[in-house]
Amino acid sequence: MNDELLTLYYYRDGLTEAERRDVAAALESDAALRAAYEQLCRDLAQLGTPQEVAVKADVVARWHDSIERAARLERQRLPSRGRLLHVPSFAWGTVLAAVLIAGIGIGFYVAGTRVPVLDGASVATGADSTLPASRTSSLAFVRGLKVHLSKSRRELAGLPDDAAAERAALIAQMIEQNRLFERAAAQNGSRDLARVLRAFEPILERLAADDVTPREAEVLQAQLAFELNVMLTKLGRGESEQAGPI
Amino acid sequence: MVAVIERGALPTQTEFHEAIARRADRWYSACLRITRDRELAEDAVQDALLSAWRKRHQYQRDAQLETWIHRIAVNAALQLVRRQRPYVFETLDTDIADDGESPQQDLEDSDLGNALAAALHHLTDIERVCFVLKHLEQWRLTEIADELGTNVGGVKQALFRGVKKLRVTMAQLRSKAS
Numbered sequence: 446m447n448d449e450l451l452t453l454y455y456y457r458d459g460l461t462e463a464e465r466r467d468v469a470a471a472l473e474s475d476a477a478l479r480a481a482y483e484q485l486c487r488d489l490a491q492l493g494t495p496q497e498v499a500v501k502a503d504v505v506a507r508w509h510d511s512i513e514r515a516a517r518l519e520r521q522r523l524p525s526r527g528r529l530l531h532v533p534s535f536a537w538g539t540v541l542a543a544v545l546i547a548g549i550g551i552g553f554y555v556a557g558t559r560v561p562v563l564d565g566a567s568v569a570t571g572a573d574s575t576l577p578a579s580r581t582s583s584l585a586f587v588r589g590l591k592v593h594l595s596k597s598r599r600e601l602a603g604l605p606d607d608a609a610a611e612r613a614a615l616i617a618q619m620i621e622q623n624r625l626f627e628r629a630a631a632q633n634g635s636r637d638l639a640r641v642l643r644a645f646e647p648i649l650e651r652l653a654a655d656d657v658t659p660r661e662a663e664v665l666q667a668q669l670a671f672e673l674n675v676m677l678t679k680l681g682r683g684e685s686e687q688a689g690p691i
Numbered sequence: 692m693v694a695v696i697e698r699g700a701l702p703t704q705t706e707f708h709e710a711i712a713r714r715a716d717r718w719y720s721a722c723l724r725i726t727r728d729r730e731l732a733e734d735a736v737q738d739a740l741l742s743a744w745r746k747r748h749q750y751q752r753d754a755q756l757e758t759w760i761h762r763i764a765v766n767a768a769l770q771l772v773r774r775q776r777p778y779v780f781e782t783l784d785t786d787i788a789d790d791g792e793s794p795q796q797d798l799e800d801s802d803l804g805n806a807l808a809a810a811l812h813h814l815t816d817i818e819r820v821c822f823v824l825k826h827l828e829q830w831r832l833t834e835i836a837d838e839l840g841t842n843v844g845g846v847k848q849a850l851f852r853g854v855k856k857l858r859v860t861m862a863q864l865r866s867k868a869s
Contacts, residue, residue: 449851456825459832459847488858495807495827500719504733508711508740515744516704621741625734 446471451482455489515617518650620646701747702756707740714757721761722768724811724823731771738771739764765828769820769838776816810860818853821846826854 446468453459454468472479627642718739722732743750743760750759811819820839824830825846832850836843 448855449847452851452854453847458825459843485858488861489826489854491861492807492810492826492857495720495724497716497720498723500715500733500736504719505711505715507733508715508737509708511737511741512704512707512711512744515741617741617745621737 446475446478448481448485451478451485454482455485511621514620514650518617620650700752702750706756707744710757710760711740714761717757718761718764721823721828722764724808724827725765725768725820726772727819731775732768735768735771736764738767742767765824766838772816772820807857809864810857813856813860814853815849817849818856821849822853822857825850 450460450464450468454465457465460468472482623642623646627638630638630642715736718736719732722735723729726732726735739760743763750756811822814822817839821835824835824838825832830838832843832846836846839846
């Protein structure tokens, strides 16, 4: 009889009924074994009451917020499910386009911001010239973002039109992922990129709503395109300055 | 009849918020013990909450909502660890403790703030996870094996090694204290 059998006996798991009976009989008849088992029980009992770690209030608020958002998206979509059949192609196509444009834009943005500023002059992206810790991590960031967007696109495209709840959940997921990238950008000191990602969120939410009219979706899409153009223009200028006269 | 309807009713948004208010620390602590990384633990709970919300039609009213989400959170934590370190749970034969004390690990240990956290530090990932899932989360050995993609024998060995190391460490801590 060894500690391993006693451990399984303690946990009441991993032993057959016959094995349990054997261990019980041995404990009954062997005082030394019984003492060893009692010590094991005491040791394991001491390990059984871990102290809880208090989670930060802002993190808890984020968790509440994520449920709030998921519920809101669901409410927006579920009551008039039938409308998906009338507006959907345009609205969902717009969502996809917006997300893809955003992904490409962010890719450029991140790529632009990681160009080293050798002469100490700030490029047009301002504070974001300090974005990534390394080229590798920046590339990984952009790659991760693109993978996420491609996956979202595939999943959305593959959904049947009447799967309103699934669509809502997917959009909620995309927004959550967007927030993760936003947080990563913020943690890397890229406030502008984080702000841009934040700005996409309400637009995506609105575009995902099934009461959005084609006209409203057009306006939202234009708004998103404008934001992206501004960003890309800034980046283009920043790159020109970087590659300026020798 | 009412009871039947209630049993079949989906958990509401309010119930989710109440569960967060009551059990946020517990979920986070459980995930932190698995990931040993604050952000991963935070993400695990968030993923779990969204997953639970989406799958709430699967929730059985005879279990507590908090307990159900707790389980999902632990699964999410395991998935995140595996995603970050794909082969982390496949090194069942190794007996090398993780003695490289990084600042992050020290930080998490001080977060856990008790002797168990200190003792857990001397375990490998697989030993720690098997111990946490068995001893603290009270999973069946077969469930652990399924979740980690290994066999029960491997889980048992990791658990035995973990328990052995923990007992030694705890005995040392006790003798230091006395």
